[in-house]
Amino acid sequence: MNNPSFGADDPIETIIQRYADLVYKLAYAKTRHPHDAEDIFQEVFLRYIQKQPKFQSPDHEKAWFIRVTVNCSLSALNSSFKKKTQPLELDLPAEPQEEGVDLSPFLDRLPPHYRVVIHLFYYEDLSTAQISQYLHVKESTVRMRLTRARNMLRDKIPYDFE
């Protein structure tokens, strides 16, 4: 992997190419709002330029982006406006459609910290140990969040979670 810290031609272009998807998708997974995800996206990359962190390895670099994205997302969710809003209650199971079930309304209902774990586990293919390391929480906490998120979804959507 090409590391901009070690002499790429255009560090900004390289770092954006490498982490744009991860940061945006994770911010969206956490906030479920495209405008918030865009604000967080810009904030994360500006922090990268302003702080100019020195990384010991590509893994360390990735951990920094995940950690800062989650922190920036927390700030967006903590705004007074967001606190006043609640997702719609969806008590009925989803109607199966030919092409599958639209996951969005069910993901909307999950608590944001469950959504982060779900995203890192199912989309970024990270192990619970890695997620625990990146989020600075115990591995047992990660496993518990995964289990509870799956339980919340399992009753509503007909998918295999293993």
Place this chain on the structure above:
Amino acid sequence: MKSFKSAYQEEFSSVVPDGTLLSETKRRMRGAQNRCRQGRRIGYAAVAACLILAFSGAAVLLKDRGAVNPQGTQQSPNGITAQIRTPEEVSRPESLDEPSESVKSEDSQGALPIQSDVEGVKEGERRAIAQSELYSEALYASYIPTSFLPGYAFESASVSKNHDLEAFILSYTDGGYDYIRITIRPYIESDASRMTAAAAIEQYNICEYSIPLADSVPHELYETMHYPIFQAREISEDVLRLRILAVSEQGEDQTQKESMSFSLLCGDTVVEYSIKGAKLEPGAVLDMIQSASFYRS
């Protein structure tokens, strides 16, 4: 049964940052990078100036203390011979050539050069002003507060000119992310749409709107809600209170902050304020504004 993993990955395959977001982010990153470089240049210049002063002082002291032989060396009482250089020589010590060159090369890449003349600036240039010189600026001194909010200290001041508009920019910070920024410039035609009467609360009461403001502030109030200009005589604690916006500090510093921005028309001069802090007291902000000599005349 379909796996949740594949359904989830399918769901997120279309969640991607669009081209506008990417280009805007790159643009802002390059801007931030240039500001960091400019900050470093100012740091180099300050260190260089200190070293030059120290060398000059030492040379003058040595000259005063002892005779200098024709070879430019001085014999100290313990027998050590020191090379004496004139202040002109000292002003260009070899050790400073490297940072000076780097400043030069970065300036040639488009950054604003810092001018040392005190008679205004040319288009596209910037003149740095020391804290001790703030109130010597004939055009701007009367609008600069003489007392600032507690906890903030002088960071920088400069005069620059862009598109024929000269502006004085003053920055105070708490050493972290809190700041007071004051811009003083002449009134221009396009300011007319920003003029707001203190009585027209609905035009500038930003407390009514939620973040992101882009979504909540009606289009017709955009100018006065984001950038109101009040007549200086109309500014009051009540007006300032309606300009306070609660902001969550992003990233690692998870704290709640307050910010406010507004401008004041003082004759034909506009003074723009942008302030951020943990808790902004309208009374304290008003005292700061009115500590400028303009309000005492």
